[in-house]
Amino acid sequence: MAVAVSGGGDSLALLHLLHDHGLAAAALTVDHGLRPEAADEARMVARICGELGLRHAVLQWRWDGEGNLSEAAREGRYSALADWCRDAGIGACALGHTRDDNIESFFMGLSRGAGLDGLCGMRPAFDRDGVRFHRPLLDASRESLRDVLHDRGVGWAEDPTNADTTYDRARIRAALATLDLPDGQIAQSIGNLAATRRDIGEELLHILTGHWRTDGPDIVIDLGAWTALTAEFRRRTLAAALRFHTAARHAPRAAAMMRIVARDWTGDPGPATLAGCTIGADGETIRIGREAAAVPPAVSTRETWDNRWTVEGTHSPDTVIRALGEAGVALLDPGWKSGTLPRRAMLAAPSVWRGDVLVHCPFGPLADPRAQEAWTCTSADDSQRFTAALRSA
Numbered sequence: 001m002a003v004a005v006s007g008g009g010d011s012l013a014l015l016h017l018l019h020d021h022g023l024a025a026a027a028l029t030v031d032h033g034l035r036p037e038a039a040d041e042a043r044m045v046a047r048i049c050g051e052l053g054l055r056h057a058v059l060q061w062r063w064d065g066e067g068n069l070s071e072a073a074r075e076g077r078y079s080a081l082a083d084w085c086r087d088a089g090i091g092a093c094a095l096g097h098t099r100d101d102n103i104e105s106f107f108m109g110l111s112r113g114a115g116l117d118g119l120c121g122m123r124p125a126f127d128r129d130g131v132r133f134h135r136p137l138l139d140a141s142r143e144s145l146r147d148v149l150h151d152r153g154v155g156w157a158e159d160p161t162n163a164d165t166t167y168d169r170a171r172i173r174a175a176l177a178t179l180d181l182p183d184g185q186i187a188q189s190i191g192n193l194a195a196t197r198r199d200i201g202e203e204l205l206h207i208l209t210g211h212w213r214t215d216g217p218d219i220v221i222d223l224g225a226w227t228a229l230t231a232e233f234r235r236r237t238l239a240a241a242l243r244f245h246t247a248a249r250h251a252p253r254a255a256a257m258m259r260i261v262a263r264d265w266t267g268d269p270g271p272a273t274l275a276g277c278t279i280g281a282d283g284e285t286i287r288i289g290r291e292a293a294a295v296p297p298a299v300s301t302r303e304t305w306d307n308r309w310t311v312e313g314t315h316s317p318d319t320v321i322r323a324l325g326e327a328g329v330a331l332l333d334p335g336w337k338s339g340t341l342p343r344r345a346m347l348a349a350p351s352v353w354r355g356d357v358l359v360h361c362p363f364g365p366l367a368d369p370r371a372q373e374a375w376t377c378t379s380a381d382d383s384q385r386f387t388a389a390l391r392s393a
């Protein structure tokens, strides 16, 4: 796997530990262009990688001025890491988040009035743009990782923002350092909350089983079952449906969701819109669909110099094939339409000619079995996708 290494102590320890186990294929450092020292830190990581005999790449990211800077930097970082991994045919990337990061986030959540979802810690793994990200150090303390580096005589960079108490995290970190709390116990509480959250997802899935279906691109839920849910379960169901449609990483603000959740959908309240989706009811069912204006094209086609066609899909192979069929492209053989052959064919090569059509796989060849899993997962049928969304709602 690739390893995301900022040059800080945690990610450098991660790099050494994964390298010890023969698991590190490359190290990646993202330069956000925000701090003048960042280039030096990237050079330090490059030097350490050179000593370990590992490939290192520096990825540049620049802020376009949109939205919150920290959030934009994090999202931009994950995108840059995922893009590089996909291009290199590497299906997984490791991050150096630690138990201390989880504990700090827990207290930050408390100080912001978070609910269960905001208190149960980071997920040990998640998929992003066809790459699986892992956080193998969530049970390790920052101190133990510094010990790993001390033992090897390896230095690391201290990010000055970690000590800048204008940031919430730095303030909480400084306060926690004075309290000498039992970190193991706090981490256990976070783990308990995570287990509860998982159970809630399973329970919601169980309660709704047999009461929802997909209809074309829409999620349709029996109104009786929807109404019988508690407000919190309705909110989670709505969040799952919105995520199903938009692949948004964050649910819309709680107040906006609660307006829809609290509504009496049994009369004729008229449709509502939220996060690029429409929510409507017909007396028997509640239907959550995508606003037409918010739907990106499934495929784009382009004629090539030799009069053949390039089809670039940003969606699953099945969607691409369906869209091609609807567009009247009659050049596909029956095996191609079945939905299994294309996936395999696309995994074998980044671009494949079928008759006069060149289908370009946006993820490139996926040699790593874990990446294939991620691909299969993103191309799973709609019911499976909504089931997964409910489970993690």
Ligand SMILES: Nc1ncnc2c1ncn2[C@@H]1O[C@H](COP(=O)(O)OP(=O)(O)OP(=O)(O)O)[C@@H](O)[C@H]1O
Pocket (backbone or CB within 6 Å): 003, 004, 005, 006, 007, 008, 009, 010, 011, 012, 028, 029, 030, 031, 032, 077, 094, 095, 096, 097, 101, 159
């Ligand atoms: N600029 C970056 N380049 C590459 N990876 C990064 C970068 N910033 C963060 N990461 C990855 O995300 C993880 C968590 O980020 P966070 O900001 O909490 O760490 P950090 O304070 O930069 O320091 P450390 O490297 O000690 O984790 C890092 O451990 C690392 O794997």
